[in-house]
Amino acid sequence: MKALIISADGFEDSELLVPYYRLLEEGMEADIASMTKGPIKGKHGYEVQAVKALADVAPDDYDILVLPGGRAPAIVRKERTALEIAKDFFLKKKPVAAICHGPQILITAGLLEGRRATCYRTVADELKASGAVYEDKPVIVDGNLVTSRQPSDLPAFMREVMKMVRGHTMKRSA
Amino acid sequence: MKALIISADGFEDSELLVPYYRLLEEGMEADIASMTKGPIKGKHGYEVQAVKALADVAPDDYDILVLPGGRAPAIVRKERTALEIAKDFFLKKKPVAAICHGPQILITAGLLEGRRATCYRTVADELKASGAVYEDKPVIVDGNLVTSRQPSDLPAFMREVMKMVRGHTMKRSA
Numbered sequence: 001m002k003a004l005i006i007s008a009d010g011f012e013d014s015e016l017l018v019p020y021y022r023l024l025e026e027g028m029e030a031d032i033a034s035m036t037k038g039p040i041k042g043k044h045g046y047e048v049q050a051v052k053a054l055a056d057v058a059p060d061d062y063d064i065l066v067l068p069g070g071r072a073p074a075i076v077r078k079e080r081t082a083l084e085i086a087k088d089f090f091l092k093k094k095p096v097a098a099i100c101h102g103p104q105i106l107i108t109a110g111l112l113e114g115r116r117a118t119c120y121r122t123v124a125d126e127l128k129a130s131g132a133v134y135e136d137k138p139v140i141v142d143g144n145l146v147t148s149r150q151p152s153d154l155p156a157f158m159r160e161v162m163k164m165v166r167g168h169t170m171k172r173s174a
Numbered sequence: 175m176k177a178l179i180i181s182a183d184g185f186e187d188s189e190l191l192v193p194y195y196r197l198l199e200e201g202m203e204a205d206i207a208s209m210t211k212g213p214i215k216g217k218h219g220y221e222v223q224a225v226k227a228l229a230d231v232a233p234d235d236y237d238i239l240v241l242p243g244g245r246a247p248a249i250v251r252k253e254r255t256a257l258e259i260a261k262d263f264f265l266k267k268k269p270v271a272a273i274c275h276g277p278q279i280l281i282t283a284g285l286l287e288g289r290r291a292t293c294y295r296t297v298a299d300e301l302k303a304s305g306a307v308y309e310d311k312p313v314i315v316d317g318n319l320v321t322s323r324q325p326s327d328l329p330a331f332m333r334e335v336m337k338m339v340r341g342h343t344m345k346r347s348a
Binding site for chain 1 (some may be wrong): 198218328
């Protein structure tokens with residue numbers, strides 16, 4: 001099992017680090033991808049290494065896509081390659097987990113029409129405008145999609161992400 | 175199951191937040207305690223609420239003690255109450271998990287004589303001087319004690335902490 005985390009400078013540190021460490025704890029691999037390979041820096045100053053440039057990502061190599069929040073999604077949503085990667089995950093019904101401002105990437109990719117989802121409160125209006133059914137809850141699961149609102153939702157977010165990852169493993173090995 | 179996290183201003187943010195969110199993900203409760211009740215601030219600026227003053231902590235209410243690192247342990251180790259709480263956990267062989275500078279509290283409490291443990295590299299000398307058997311590895315488990323070196327060890331640290339928590343639950347319900 002391998003996770004792809006797409007982010008950029010200005011990521012919400014805990015929303016990247018908590019899923020990253022949690023997936024590694026589970027024995028999975030996790031690659032961070034950004035516009036270019038190299039260090040990216042969070043809002044609070046944590047630095048992580050993007051081991052892949054978006055252009056070099058092969059979505060088929062990954063089993064789950066994680067989109068942390070912060071200021072990063074506003075940059076990432078302008079990258080056509082990031083949108084194409086997200087579309088590929090949806091097309092193949094592979095798990096996609098987005099928190100806080102992370103769903104902005106899915107909005108721009110046009111993937112939320114008719115989907116139940118949540119996000120950071122300041123993103124709610126554009127989420128609704130994109131055709132999603134917004135709910136103000138710690139975590140919303142709709143098919144392959146897990147969304148949460150903010151760092152304090154991380155326990156609920158990761159609980160559902162891990163369930164989905166394990167379910168996906170069972171389906172793949174069935 | 176309930177965890178007690180003891181820290182103070184200057185905690186290493188990820189070393190407090192990752193275990194905190196992980197234990198909540200597992201369905202446990204987790205209380206943060208410090209010198210006084212109220213907000214404490216991490217090195218990177220994250221603020222968390224200490225819901226208990228150390229003086230008001232009843233160790234018997236808790237099943238595991240977590241000691242994050244950063245600059246906080248240098249302050250916490252001066253608090254006799256914190257040392258007494260740590261001693262109580264060791265006496266009752268309840269899980270104690272310390273990372274980075276966290277083991278400094280256990281050193282001052284005189285709890286590491288003959289114990290296998292690890293810690294942040296700059297703490298290694300005083301760990302050895304306290305009689306511990308130091309090993310430079312991502313995680314060391316010795317009886318009730320789990321120790322790690324730094325944030326990048328968090329996946330290994332939490333894997334062993336969760337094993338210990340589950341084992342402890344089974345013992346208690348047996």
